[in-house]
Amino acid sequence: MSNHTGSYMLNEVIKSLKEIGIFNKLTRTDSRALLKAVFGVGYQYDCNPGEILEDIAEEFDVCYSCLTFDVPLRDGICQKCGRWESA
Template sequence: MSNHSGSYMLNTVLKKLDESSVFDYLGKEKTQIFVGEILDLAFEYDCNPGEILEDLGKRLGVCYYCGRPADEFVGDICKQCNERLGS
């Protein structure tokens, strides 16, 4: 069972940071590292990365499926995951 409340709370926090241009200030690489650290922490609390990155993953450069930094996306997942999944 996934911690949906925690996932959606983290999504809201990331959206608020994005609205405040924090990620513009950090730059792409530091943003990807930060989001990766959030996902690692969220895993310990049984949160869902897809819910955390909903409507944000592509903008922040992190694949919601594998949780890795990415530059190329197909829809909301990185090109590599898309190829592996045969989508």
């Protein structure tokens, strides 16, 4: 049973940080470090990465399932996790 409330709360926090432009002020490396820290908190509280990254996975180039950066995504999930065929 995962912590859906906590997952969506973290999702809202990331969206709020994005809205005020925090990620534009950070380097790519620091943005990813911040996201990884959020994923780490989510993991401790039994959150679901797919919910944490709902609607925003593609923006950050991260697969919502395996949390790998810089892989081609379709609907927020990489080819390996989503088992989709590449075009």
